[in-house]
Amino acid sequence: MAKQKEKMSPYYESVHRCGRIWTLGALSVLLSVPVAICLHFNAWPAFGDVGKALLKVLPIYWGTAVVEVLTYTPMLGAGGTYLAFVTGNITNLKMPCALNALENAKVRANSEEGEVISTISIGVSAITTTVIIAVGVLAFAPFLGRITDPSSVFSPAFTYVLPALFGALGAGYLRKHWKLSILPVLVGVLVLLLSPTMAVGTLLFITLIVSIGGALAMLKLKWG
Amino acid sequence: MDPNFKESGFMYALAAFVIGFVVIESVFFIVKAWKKGRALGLTKETLKNTVVSSAMFTIAPALSILATVIVLASALGIVLPWIRLSVIGNLAYETVASDTMLETMGSSLSTPITDPAQFGAVAWVMTLGTTFALVLVPIFCKGIHRKVGHVVNKSETSAKTADVLSAAAFIGIIAAFVARAIYGKTPDGVGDAGFMSIATLLTAVVASFLLELLCEKCRLTKLQPFAMPLAMFLAMGMAVLLNQVLPAELTGFTWWNQV
Numbered sequence: 001m002a003k004q005k006e007k008m009s010p011y012y013e014s015v016h017r018c019g020r021i022w023t024l025g026a027l028s029v030l031l032s033v034p035v036a037i038c039l040h041f042n043a044w045p046a047f048g049d050v051g052k053a054l055l056k057v058l059p060i061y062w063g064t065a066v067v068e069v070l071t072y073t074p075m076l077g078a079g080g081t082y083l084a085f086v087t088g089n090i091t092n093l094k095m096p097c098a099l100n101a102l103e104n105a106k107v108r109a110n111s112e113e114g115e116v117i118s119t120i121s122i123g124v125s126a127i128t129t130t131v132i133i134a135v136g137v138l139a140f141a142p143f144l145g146r147i148t149d150p151s152s153v154f155s156p157a158f159t160y161v162l163p164a165l166f167g168a169l170g171a172g173y174l175r176k177h178w179k180l181s182i183l184p185v186l187v188g189v190l191v192l193l194l195s196p197t198m199a200v201g202t203l204l205f206i207t208l209i210v211s212i213g214g215a216l217a218m219l220k221l222k223w224g
Numbered sequence: 225m226d227p228n229f230k231e232s233g234f235m236y237a238l239a240a241f242v243i244g245f246v247v248i249e250s251v252f253f254i255v256k257a258w259k260k261g262r263a264l265g266l267t268k269e270t271l272k273n274t275v276v277s278s279a280m281f282t283i284a285p286a287l288s289i290l291a292t293v294i295v296l297a298s299a300l301g302i303v304l305p306w307i308r309l310s311v312i313g314n315l316a317y318e319t320v321a322s323d324t325m326l327e328t329m330g331s332s333l334s335t336p337i338t339d340p341a342q343f344g345a346v347a348w349v350m351t352l353g354t355t356f357a358l359v360l361v362p363i364f365c366k367g368i369h370r371k372v373g374h375v376v377n378k379s380e381t382s383a384k385t386a387d388v389l390s391a392a393a394f395i396g397i398i399a400a401f402v403a404r405a406i407y408g409k410t411p412d413g414v415g416d417a418g419f420m421s422i423a424t425l426l427t428a429v430v431a432s433f434l435l436e437l438l439c440e441k442c443r444l445t446k447l448q449p450f451a452m453p454l455a456m457f458l459a460m461g462m463a464v465l466l467n468q469v470l471p472a473e474l475t476g477f478t479w480w481n482q483v
Contacts, residue, residue, distance in 0.1 A: 008370060011260055016369070018256070020362040022249050026311070027358045029245050033238060033307060034347035037340075040234050045345030053325040053349045061317060065357040073361075073368040075393055079253050081369075085361045087246055088312040088354070091397070093285040099394055100281050100452050101274045105266075109390045110372055113264055117274050119257035123250040124278040130243055130250075130310050132286040133293060137306050147291075150414075156467040156475075157460035159415045160424040161288045163405035164459035167428025168452050170398040175433065177391055184396050188403025192417075196409035196480070204400040211396030215388050 011112070012078055015119075019082030026086040067205055075099075075109055079119030087126035091200070092162060096169045097125040103172055179218065184211040229340055230301025239307050246311050280453040284460060296322060299336055304347060312354045325349040409480055418478030423466055428459035 008016075038044050072090060073081045076098055084094040101121035107113040147154045157164075174181045184207040191206055192198060217223075226232060261271050289309050296305035300322060308318050325346045326337075337343050405425040408417045415421065432455035439448040467475050 008366075012369070015256070016366045018252070019365065022252070023358055023362045026245065026249065027355060029242055030312060030351055030355055030358070033242060034344060034351050036238055037235075037347050038344040041229060041340035041344065043340035043344055045341045045348065049328050050325070050345050050348050053321075053328040053345075054352060056324050056328075057321050057349065057353050061321075061353040062356045065354075065360060069357055069360045069364055070368070071393070071397070073365050074372045075390065078365060078369050079257055081361060081365050083250060083253050085357050086249060086312060088309070089285070089289060093282065093289075095397065097278050097281045101278050103452075104277055104448065105270050105274055109394075113261070113266060116257045116261035116264065116266060117270075119253050120261070120271065120274050121278040123254035123257070124275050125282045126250045127247055127254075128279045128282040129286040129289060130247055132283065133290050133306060133310055134243065136287075136290040137293060137302055153468065154464055156420060156424075156463040158288050158291050160405075160421055160463045161284055161460060162401055162415070163421045163425040164428045164456045164463070165285060166398050166401035166405070167425040167459060168432045168455035170395075170402055171429045171432030171455070172436070172452070173391070173395050173398060174429065175436070177395060180388075180392055181395050181399065184399035185402050185406075188399050189407050192403055192407040192409075196407065197411060200400055200404060203403065204397055207399040207403065208393060208396030211392045211399060212389055215392035219385060219388060 009112070012115075015078045015082070015115075019078060023082055023086060064199075071204070071208060076122065077109070077115035077118040079115060080122045083119065083122045083126060087122070087129070089129065091204070092165070093129065094122050094125055096165060097121050099169060179223070180211065180215055183214045184208075230337065230343060231303055235301070235303040239303050239310075242307050243310050277450055277453065280450055281456075283453070284456055292319065299326065299331075300343070300346060301337075304343070304350075308350050312358070313350070317354060318350055321350045321353050322346050407479060409478075413481070416478040416480055418476075418481070419474055420463060420466065420477075424459050424463045427462040428455050431455035431458040 068090065069085075072084065072095060076084055076095065080094075080098055084090050084098075087094065098118045098121045101117050102109055102114055105113070105117045107117055109118070146152055147158075149155060170181070187210045188203060188207045191203060229235075258271060262268075293302065293305040293309050296318060305318065325348075326335075326342070329342055329345065331337070331342065337346070402425065404417065405421040406417055408421075410416055432452060435447070435451035435455055438444065439451055
């Protein structure tokens with residue numbers, strides 16, 4: 001007899017139903033942008049050129065999409081996943097933001113409380129980003145260009161925003177799970193010694209597997 | 225054709241439509257989660273802290289995203305990068321996608337686009353590259369979520385194992401970025417690992433430790449949610465300071481460009 005699927009709570013069922021509708025809506029909205037541009041300006045591109053460019057970028061980005069969906073979905077929760085994949089900037093913003101919120105609220109990522117906190121955090125982050133970009137574009141565009149210009153005094157702050165972000169975020173995990181943290185960082189550095197320009201999407205996949213493998217080994221050996 | 229077609233009223237209307245959609249979706253999920261959180265017994269303070277600390281956390285990365293909008297604006301105008309980076313897009317992809325399309329047409333990001341057909345081509349490549357995840361998520365999210373829930377709910381031991389594995393997964397992701405700050409090289413050489421990246425990383429780690437310690441010792445519970453974003457801002461400030469006070473030979477040191 002076919003194994004009966006475990007029932008989800010009504011809240012999760014509702015989140016998945018709404019998430020699917022919103023995601024399909026977002027897909028239509030996104031695809032409408034290039035269509036509207038081409039229709040409005042009555043200027044359709046040479047699709048051969050578009051195809052050539054897509055051949056260069058699609059294998060990387062569609063491959064990354066598969067890895068990202070498999071990697072982030074279990075961590076961000078249902079609502080967080082649907083929102084994060086529509087609003088973008090997952091690795092450099094939505095994911096660390098959700099981690100920080102879960103840490104502060106002291107809730108487990110895979111609990112209903114974690115689901116709530118992760119969703120609120122990603123939603124707030126998406127709105128804040130939208131507001132900052134909108135205000136920046138409308139009011140500060142000429143000014144910001146000077147701030148972020150490589151010759152600006154403030155330029156290093158933006159050049160090194162990722163080490164600042166992941167250093168601050170990693171400190172909490174290093175403190176709590178230092179035994180678990182050493183191996184993936186070491187392996188990451190070793191891989192970069194062999195291939196310094198490796199894309200972060202690929203490197204992330206390696207360190208993730210090493211980290212989970214290390215955790216499983218620690219659980220098996222009852223170490224820590 | 226109007227030479228300012230990239231920043232025409234039509235483009236702004238398109239931006240308002242797309243960005244409006246994202247904001248409404250975000251509000252919808254926040255309200256839904258908030259109600260569920262209250263029903264689960266989470267306090268208003270916890271939920272409010274989540275809102276405030278998430279907004280604070282977002283400021284610095286959002287400024288970086290804004291900087292990318294400005295960089296792309298020289299070739300694409302301000303509106304298309306604004307649309308792309310407000311929805312689904314990310315810092316790295318939008319730059320690579322637009323540059324690849326422009327290169328195919330014999331142009332580059334440093335040259336403003338004057339042909340609407342080229343503009344449309346860039347919009348297509350930027351869009352088609354990122355939409356695949358939006359096809360995958362509705363298909364697989366529920367199944368993945370069900371599997372994770374099944375493992376977590378099986379027993380107390382399974383729940384603990386799931387927690388450890390979840391922490392390990394987070395650490396795996398953070399480790400990739402920490403490793404890149406220690407020995408990573410970027411394709412354009414901007415932000416290569418070296419003295420500045422390591423100093424910024426260490427400042428962030430130390431500042432985060434010290435702020436957490438301060439919150440614990442002095443029982444500053446209200447400061448605790450902001451310890452992490454504050455540490456991030458301190459590290460960014462340190463990068464600016466070091467760049468000003470230390471000799472260029474040191475601040476310019478990277479593993480590949482030993483000035």
